[in-house]
Amino acid sequence: MKTISLGKVRDTIKDIVQKANFDLQDDVLALIKKMQAKEESPTGKEVLRQILENAKIAREEKIPLCQDTGLAVFFVELGEDVKLQKECGLFSLRHAINEGVRAGYAEGYLRNSVVGDPLQRNNTGDNTPAFIHWELVPGDTFKVTFIAKGAGAENMSAVRMFAPADGIESIEDFVVETVDKAGPNACPPVIVGVGLGGNFEYSTLLSKKALLRRPVGSHNRDKFYAQMERRLLERINNLGIGPQGLGGRCTALAVHVETFPCHIASMPAAVNIQCHSHRVIRIVI
Amino acid sequence: MAEYCIETPVTDEFIEKLRVGDYLYITGNLYTGRDSAHKKLIELIKKGKGLPFDLKGQFIYYVGSTPPRPGKPIGSAGPTTSYRMDLYASKLYSLGIKGTIGKGCRSKEVKESLKKYKAVYLAAIGGVGALISKSIEKAEIIAYPELGPEAIYRLKVKDFPSIVINDIYGGDLYEEGKRQYKNIFTKGLM
Ligand code: SF4
Numbered sequence: 243m244k245t246i247s248l249g250k251v252r253d254t255i256k257d258i259v260q261k262a263n264f265d266l267q268d269d270v271l272a273l274i275k276k277m278q279a280k281e282e283s284p285t286g287k288e289v290l291r292q293i294l295e296n297a298k299i300a301r302e303e304k305i306p307l308c309q310d311t312g313l314a315v316f317f318v319e320l321g322e323d324v325k326l327q328k329e330c331g332l333f334s335l336r337h338a339i340n341e342g343v344r345a346g347y348a349e350g351y352l353r354n355s356v357v358g359d360p361l362q363r364n365n366t367g368d369n370t371p372a373f374i375h376w377e378l379v380p381g382d383t384f385k386v387t388f389i390a391k392g393a394g395a396e397n398m399s400a401v402r403m404f405a406p407a408d409g410i411e412s413i414e415d416f417v418v419e420t421v422d423k424a425g426p427n428a429c430p431p432v433i434v435g436v437g438l439g440g441n442f443e444y445s446t447l448l449s450k451k452a453l454l455r456r457p458v459g460s461h462n463r464d465k466f467y468a469q470m471e472r473r474l475l476e477r478i479n480n481l482g483i484g485p486q487g488l489g490g491r492c493t494a495l496a497v498h499v500e501t502f503p504c505h506i507a508s509m510p511a512a513v514n515i516q517c518h519s520h521r522v523i524r525i526v527i
Numbered sequence: 528m529a530e531y532c533i534e535t536p537v538t539d540e541f542i543e544k545l546r547v548g549d550y551l552y553i554t555g556n557l558y559t560g561r562d563s564a565h566k567k568l569i570e571l572i573k574k575g576k577g578l579p580f581d582l583k584g585q586f587i588y589y590v591g592s593t594p595p596r597p598g599k600p601i602g603s604a605g606p607t608t609s610y611r612m613d614l615y616a617s618k619l620y621s622l623g624i625k626g627t628i629g630k631g632c633r634s635k636e637v638k639e640s641l642k643k644y645k646a647v648y649l650a651a652i653g654g655v656g657a658l659i660s661k662s663i664e665k666a667e668i669i670a671y672p673e674l675g676p677e678a679i680y681r682l683k684v685k686d687f688p689s690i691v692i693n694d695i696y697g698g699d700l701y702e703e704g705k706r707q708y709k710n711i712f713t714k715g716l717m
Contacts, residue, residue: 282708283704283707283708285548285690285704289652292652292655292658293652293654293655295655295658296654296655296656296657296658299657299658299661300603300657303657304596305593305596305602305603305656305657305660306593306602306603306656306657307603307654307656307657308603308605308653308654308655308656309590309591309592309593309602309603309604309605309607309656309676310591310607311593311603351593351594351595351596351602352593352594353591353592353593353594353602353603353676354675354676355676363563365675367675393608394607394608394630394631394653397608425631425632425701425705426630426631426632426650426653426701427608427610427630427631427632429630429653429654480709480710481705481709481710482704482705482706482707482708482709482710483704483705483708484704484705484708486630486650486652486653487631487632487701487704487705488650488690488700488701488704489700489701489703489704489705489706489707489708490704490708491708517653517654518654519654
């Protein structure tokens with residue numbers, strides 16, 4: 243049995259929401275540099291150069307990489323043998339995470355981008371609530387993955403319920419079409435998360451989980467899906483959209499496919515698009 | 528592709544010179560506006576009331592920056608996606624706005640308005656808000672402070688970098704760029 247204090251959770255969350263928004267992680271930087279060398283379009287090359295310069299300024303001066311500091315999305319893996327110690331007026335794990343978001347977004351001068359109601363649209367003023375996906379796991383681990391998810395790329399995401407007979411080609415067309423439709427709106431070069439299988443809601447969750455794979459650009463362990471990822475990346479980078487949609491080769495940095503069992507009569511497929519400002523941090527508390 | 532350093536407000540003669548792909552470095556004032564501010568501006572226009580700033584020859588920048596750190600004029604300040612303002616853009620062009628700055632594609636109607644009212648649509652690079660903040664010297668709220676990051680600000684800018692996406696001749700850089708680099712062997716989507 244391991245004991246973790248909610249105060250520590252809050253403080254850790256407060257730190258990582260800021261770090262993610264100031265420090266573009268090394269795997270993303272490395273991939274952008276690699277693409278910069280390959281890009282054929284001079285304008286595209288210049289855009290990639292600016293993205294790298296932006297990352298340097300953000301890191302050194304603690305100015306957010308992008309003004310859309312995103313919804314605060316968390317994937318929490320909580321060990322069944324972890325005991326949470328309530329303290330500092332924090333009464334639940336959800337409360338501690340939300341308090342961390344509130345404090346971190348204020349301390350880091352990050353933008354509050356959440357409205358409390360989808361139609362009445364009043365800003366909640368502190369970027370809460372956090373969007374938390376829970377997973378209970380065996381043992382005493384406690385892992386948190388944070389992703390700051392901006393709206394530009396999120397709004398271009400899609401889900402479709404295929405029939406099993408539609409087959410892999412229709413699904414690949416759907417992925418490529420989704421990126422094509424997103425065009426410049428999603429701030430390419432993008433990272434494409436594909437969730438295959440599960441059911442309606444599970445496929446979308448898988449597509450977001452797919453974005454979290456590290457290092458970015460690594461492949462699915464299953465060779466079949468690794469090949470699918472390579473094919474998709476090649477097709478997407480032949481679309482011509484290029485960095486910021488101004489024309490070029492580098493439309494996507496990576497395609498990650500994740501899968502799950504599904505119903506004998508279903509074949510759900512979801513595509514979650516992420517922009518080049520891929521602000522993800524994973525920590526173990 | 529030409530490069531221009533210009534000061535706002537601009538004239539029709541200047542807009543006539545611009546072609547897609549031209550780089551524009553803007554000095555002077557930019558006015559910010561996103562969804563809610565646009566809605567309010569259009570309501571004022573409908574009611575025939577005065578506007579918070581003179582639209583003639585000006586540029587509107589679609590941005591909602593992060594709050595400034597103490598001593599800084601502004602935080603991260605890159606463009607937001609423009610299509611959300613498509614519904615409002617034509618009206619503002621008709622009243623004298625000479626350019627809007629954002630990222631992403633515009634509607635047919637907006638592109639038509641550019642020809643009709645002699646105006647341009649410019650893009651700033653999305654997701655490089657820290658870098659762009661370096662060209663903003665001052666930011667003051669001139670309307671709707673209650674909207675927070677969505678308030679209308681007057682930004683004093685120096686050599687603010689942008690690129691012409693749509694000109695008054697019907698050109699579209701997103702379409703042209705894509706056509707140029709699209710691999711003709713790409714399966715399916717031809
Ligand atoms: S899509 Fe990403 S990089 Fe572009 S503005 Fe939104 S959060 Fe920033």
